Amino acid sequence: MGYKVAVVGATGAVGREMLRILAERDFPASEVIPLASARSAGREVSFGDKKVLKVQNLETFDFKGCDLGLFSPGASVSKIYAPKAAAARCxxxxxxxxxxxxxxxxxxxxEVNGAAVEKAHRGIIANPNCSTAQLVLALKPLHDLYGIKRVVVSTYQAVSGAGKDAMDELFNQTKGSFVHDAPLVEQFTKQIAFNVIPHIDRFMEDGSTKEEWKMAVETRKILDPDIKVLATCVRVPVFIGHSEAVSVECARPVSVEAAREALRNAPGVVVQDKHEDGGYVTPLECVGEDPTYISRLRRDPTVENGLAFWCVSDNLRKGAALNAVQIAEELVARQLLGAGSSLWKPRERALEPE
Structure with a gap:
């Protein structure tokens, strides 16, 4: 069976990656429709190696007859159009x-909580923050084994997490530094080239940033509401690939070797951890790759039952587009897409736009 799929935000970095991954993974689509704002309507985007699709106007598009909508247009746009799509049983x-x-x-x-798609009776499933997605992949096998009580994580996040304009700013500032051009700062609060910025999203009353808050609350929602999380989120001059230095405190005594084995057996995770020069994965090496890579696994001696590790992942793939397509594949596997899907039956009233 083929499904009619709409990709919303198709001209953005994540939207283009969604189209690429749908083709790569041979998702069972009978039709793929790229959607974007009126100013992008009529542009062409690639779908696979040989097919080019024409972008349609989201504002005038009728979702009736669509089985699946993959959305990455910005929160203010999703707020309006996601409920409209769900009301049309997309x-x-x-x-x-x-x-x-x-x-x-x-x-x-x-890979962590796939069965939760069964509860999507409002017709909407959320993809987590890119930094959260790779973190919970690494935490899940350790939590199953030892019961995680507390997580302290410092992120090193690529500029692509802030969009195409942010990537352009890093490129232009880097290029300009070699010809002594004054850096133009528009997308970030300070120069990003040859710098790191400990500030992602807006500041909150307690001094944390919204990005740090997201990591904490999303980890608890996905994995366990009792896990305590302290995050420090930093933007670094890397184009693609988020990195995280993670320390966990567990409820039960830990073994580094048992933890390594559990991570090796976990879906979506690859362990590359040799205690030698180059025996770890950097963000440059994860670009275009699906897994979250774990390196530098070791005991944390500062807390009882502590483990520390380094993880990297392509934030445009597992952190965004790939995870969205995998959710769609989960829906297909559970027969929750298409006419007659049981997803809609428990709460028919939830189909009305909010």
């Missing part, structure tokens, strides 16, 4: 932040 997988903490809307990383 299951939405939304990559923005808008619905992530909404009651009754599952927040899903398929």
């Amino acid at each position: 299951v939405v997988v939304d990559n923005t932040s808008y619905f992530r903490m909404e009651p009754g809307i599952p927040l899903v990383v398929p």
Whole structure:
């Protein structure tokens, strides 16, 4: 059976990656429709190696007859159009932040809590923040083994997490430094080239940033509400690939070797951990790759039952587009897409736009 799929935000970095991954993974689509704002309507985007699709106007598009909507247009746009799509019985997988903490809307990383898609009776499933997605992949096998009580994580996040304009700013500042051009700062609060910025998203009352708050609340929603999380999120001059230095405190005594084996057996995780020069994975090496890579696994001697590790992942893939497509594959496997899907039956009233 083929499904009619709409990709919303198709001209953005994540939208283009969604189209690429749908083709790469041979998703069972009978039709793929790229959607974007009116100013992008009529542009062409690639779908696979040989096919070119023409972008349609989201504002005038009728979702009736669509089985699946993969959304990455920005939170303010998803707020309006995701409920409209769901009202037309198009299951939405939304990559923005808008619905992530909404009651009754599952927040899903398929390898961690794939069964949660069964609860998507409002017709919307949220994709987590890119830094959260790779973190919970690494935490899940350790939590199953030892019971994680507390997580301290410092992130090193690529500029692509802030979009194409942010990537252009890093490129232009880097190029300009060699010809003594004054850096133009528009996308970040300070120069990003040859610098690191400990500030992602807006500041909150307690001194943390919204990005740090997201990592904490999303980890608890996906994995366990009792886990305590302290995050420090930093933007670094890397184009693609988020890195994280993680320390966990567990409820039970830990073994580094048992933890390594559990991570090796976990879906979506690859362990590359040799205690030698180059025996670890850097963000440059994870670009275009699907897994989250774990390195530098070792005991944390500062807390009882502590482990520390380094993890990297392609934030445009597992952190966004790939995870969304994997959620769609989970829906297909559970027969939750298409006419007659049981997804809609428990709460028919939830189909009305909010």
